[in-house]
Amino acid sequence: MSLTYVNQILPSLFSGAWMTIRIFFWTLVGALPLGVLVSMGLRSRFSPIRWVLNFYVWLMRGTPLLLQLMFVFYGLPDVNIVFARYPAALFAFILNYAAYFAEIFRGGFAGIDHGQYEGAQVLGLTYTQTLRKIILPQVVKSVIPAVGNEVINLVKDSSLVYVIGLGDLLRAGNVASARDVTLVPLILVGIIYLLLTLVCTYALRGLEKHYSYYR
Amino acid sequence: MLELKNINKSFAQRKILNNFSMVVPDQQIVSIVGPSGAGKTTLLRCIAGLERPDSGSFLLDGQPFDPVEDRGSERKIGVVFQDFNLFPNLSVFDNIMLAPKMVTGQTTKQAREQVEPLVESLGLTRVVKQYPFQLSGGQKQRVAIARALAMEPAILCYDEPTSALDPTLRDMVGQLILDLKKRGITQIVVTHDQQFAEKIADQVVTVKPLNA
Structure with a gap:
């Protein structure tokens, strides 16, 4: 593993890693709020909403993300919905991850004692105020470990975008490895993934610590 | 002054409150006692607007009053829950x-x-x-x-204020409720503790389990 060779391929690996990071970041930005909304819909009193959302969650968790990516990019154009590669990837990732997040948040909401709602109600708080100031902060605290698992998964799942021709970290390594007939690029890829998940792990731990001021 | 007139409440087939009426005069302490299952907490939840009675009416200072619609800054009823429900x-x-x-x-x-x-x-x-x-x-x-x-609030309600406390603290909360009365606060205290009720209340209302 000569340093010259490593220096030669690092730029292409970094540019692949940048794609990985972009998909990771925008998926979280889209899927977390969408997951919260879906989880509230799953608890709706209006049964058609629950039915539709349960179907959505079933669909997203019941089929491979790889298949969903292919479907969005290659299948949707048949019904005149055409995405470019990158938006197609984000679209599929956000819908997929929002379903997992929704189930996690649903559990978080279910874990809040009903007395919290009543305590707020007798003080005259509206439902929205209650959610914002009392319920959501407690839900967020309780779901951090489970959401953290998905976040770590997302770092690695992002490698699936190769299937629609996007150049992410793993693909950059694959290309170099096939071209130069060496495993060195793949070892570097592994190290970069480890560093990315390490950053996530520390960020999640920091978040848990931030919320540890109460029980 | 809060008046309850012919309040009825059932859960499924079980009747909990049957034509219940009572009057809570201003600046007094009214205690509602009875064994568990007698409907004390249900009564308190109706007054607090957490349950809607099947029928009956509330009057606050002579005006019709709907606890369920008692919202926002004009809310009249305050509640101290049995397990407090602090945030x-x-x-x-x-x-x-x-x-x-x-x-x-x-x-x-x-x-x-x-x-x-x-x-x-x-x-x-x-x-x-x-x-x-x-x-x-x-x-x-x-x-x-x-x-x-x-x-x-115009009226402060307590659900079983002694249940989570040891005997010394029980006397302290009794004293606290009496102190608040001196400050002019009208209070309704739901408790299964007859002795405690008699010690603090101006009026003790006993509820009995129906069909028991």
Whole structure:
């Protein structure tokens, strides 16, 4: 593993890693709020909403993300919905991850004692105020470990975008490895993934610590 | 003065309250006693607007009053729950300040001016920065009382205020309720403890389980 060779391929690996990071970041930005909304819909009193959302969650968790990516990019154009590669990837990732997040948040909401709602109600708080100031902060605290698992998964799942021709970290390594007939690029890829998940792990731990001021 | 007239409430097939009537005069303490399952808590939940009675009416100072619609800054009924229902994510001070700020729309400064004397009179000054999990049962209860009083309710209701307390604290909360009465606060105390009820109340209302 000569340093010259490593220096030669690092730029292409970094540019692949940048794609990985972009998909990771925008998926979280889209899927977390969408997951919260879906989880509230799953608890709706209006049964058609629950039915539709349960179907959505079933669909997203019941089929491979790889298949969903292919479907969005290659299948949707048949019904005149055409995405470019990158938006197609984000679209599929956000819908997929929002379903997992929704189930996690649903559990978080279910874990809040009903007395919290009543305590707020007798003080005259509206439902929205209650959610914002009392319920959501407690839900967020309780779901951090489970959401953290998905976040770590997302770092690695992002490698699936190769299937629609996007150049992410793993693909950059694959290309170099096939071209130069060496495993060195793949070892570097592994190290970069480890560093990315390490950053996530520390960020999640920091978040848990931030919320540890109460029980 | 709060009047309840012919309140009825059933859950599924089981009748809990049957034509229940009572009067709560201003600045008095009315205690509602009875064994568990007699409908005391259901009655309190109806008064607090947490359950809607099947039939019957409420009058507050002679005016028709619907507890379920008793909302926002004009809310008349305050409640101290059996397990207090403090908000664990907020400090003691924020637990008490939340409603005056969000519901009444007071500024932090205005709310603080109103809340601080209350905090002091309930002996909570030393714990305002703490979180509910750091408090003893008695302290939690006083925070719950302060939180309810900060909204200046016409009537303050307690659900089993002695159940989470040891005997010494039981006497202390009894004294506290009497002190609040001296300050002109009308109170309804639901308890299974007949002795406690007789010690503090101007009027003891006994409820019995139906079809038992």
